[in-house]
Amino acid sequence: MRHGRWIWLFVALLAAGTCATAAHAEQRVALVIGNSAYEHLPALASPRNDAAAIAEKLQRLGFKVTVAIDLDHAAMGKKLQQFRHVLAHANTALLYYAGHGLEASGRDFLVPIDADLADAASPEHGIIDLRPIIAAMQHGPRVSLVFVDASRDNPLSGASLPPEAATGSPAEDPARLVILLATGPGRTASHGEGAALSPFTSALLQHIDTPGLKIQDMMTLVRDDVTQSTGGGQIPWSSSSLDRDFFFAAH
Numbered sequence: 001m002r003h004g005r006w007i008w009l010f011v012a013l014l015a016a017g018t019c020a021t022a023a024h025a026e027q028r029v030a031l032v033i034g035n036s037a038y039e040h041l042p043a044l045a046s047p048r049n050d051a052a053a054i055a056e057k058l059q060r061l062g063f064k065v066t067v068a069i070d071l072d073h074a075a076m077g078k079k080l081q082q083f084r085h086v087l088a089h090a091n092t093a094l095l096y097y098a099g100h101g102l103e104a105s106g107r108d109f110l111v112p113i114d115a116d117l118a119d120a121a122s123p124e125h126g127i128i129d130l131r132p133i134i135a136a137m138q139h140g141p142r143v144s145l146v147f148v149d150a151s152r153d154n155p156l157s158g159a160s161l162p163p164e165a166a167t168g169s170p171a172e173d174p175a176r177l178v179i180l181l182a183t184g185p186g187r188t189a190s191h192g193e194g195a196a197l198s199p200f201t202s203a204l205l206q207h208i209d210t211p212g213l214k215i216q217d218m219m220t221l222v223r224d225d226v227t228q229s230t231g232g233g234q235i236p237w238s239s240s241s242l243d244r245d246f247f248f249a250a251h
Contacts, residue, residue: 035099101150
């Protein structure tokens with residue numbers, strides 16, 4: 001009887017360990033931000049709706065999602081810092097941002113709702129450099145995904161930029177990053193009017209949960225859809241250094 005109890009205990013512990021390992025291996029986390037209600041820039045109708053739709057879709061795909069709407073500089077910095085803290089424990093990490101954006105001096109920036117472009121370098125109400133966020137995402141998860149639905153033109157007219165932040169040492173395994181941006185360098189991105197979603201997010205939602213679709217193929221489909229729906233006025237830009245296949249939805 002004692003021997004049987006030890007066998008039962010061993011099997012129970014083994015099963016618990018296996019479940020814990022599987023849960024850890026499958027852990028997917030996402031931070032989804034939608035900025036619409038800008039104070040010093042034109043308000044945007046669709047980002048809050050885009051973010052809500054993406055968050056719902058990611059939850060169905062097994063992501064633990066934090067969704068945040070209309071963040072000022074302080075709140076956006078806090079959410080991004082909290083996101084960094086969970087990266088080490090995630091197998092897959094995804095950042096989605098919809099709102100105003102810009103590119104200057106080869107750097108892409110996200111724009112909080114209280115940003116004043118006349119003082120873009122301000123630590124209190126300036127713009128937020130995307131590069132350190134991407135660097136942080138390369139130091140933890142096996143796969144890091146960055147989707148940005150924003151323009152990449154430069155409206156700053158010589159205004160000072162935030163100083164470049166140190167990004168730390170290079171990731172040990174850099175072959176795990178996918179970046180998909182709504183448009184190419186120096187170009188603008190269309191946002192939806194009223195309740196309509198943006199062309200980029202609409203295309204992303206159309207394909208992201210297709211069973212057995214590799215992310216590289218998904219990006220091609222998104223690019224084709226956006227190019228067609230905007231009459232060639234907007235062509236998404238992507239970069240991938242994955243050395244493995246990744247699927248949002250299993251076969």
